[in-house]
Amino acid sequence: xxxxxxxxxxxxxxxxxxxxxxxxxxxxxxxxxxxxxxxxxxxxxxxxxxxxxxxxxxxxxxxxxxxxxxxxxx
Numbered sequence: 128x129x130x131x132x133x134x135x136x137x138x139x140x141x142x143x144x145x146x147x148x149x150x151x152x153x154x155x156x157x158x159x160x161x162x163x164x165x166x167x168x169x170x171x172x173x174x175x176x177x178x179x180x181x182x183x184x185x186x187x188x189x190x191x192x193x194x195x196x197x198x199x200x201x
Contacts, residue, residue, distance in 0.1 A: 148183065150179060150182070150183050151180065151183055153179070154175075154176045154179040154180050154183075155176070157172055157175065157176050158172075158176070160172060
């Protein structure tokens with residue numbers, strides 16, 4: 128019988144893949160910090176990750192990809 132991967136193995140595998148968006152990848156990478164923090168600090172990290180992901184979903188442009196020289200007024 129083949130051993131089933133643990134939940135930690137699955138989470139690590141998910142975190143090792145990139146999304147192609149540095150903002151999302153950076154937010155997800157913050158999950159790795161949780162092991163080093165006290166449990167009472169996890170909530171703040173989750174809130175910060177959530178806020179970062181909401182910014183992405185709300186369509187906030189990634190600063191590194193915005194070419195300000197080619198933006199023309201409407």
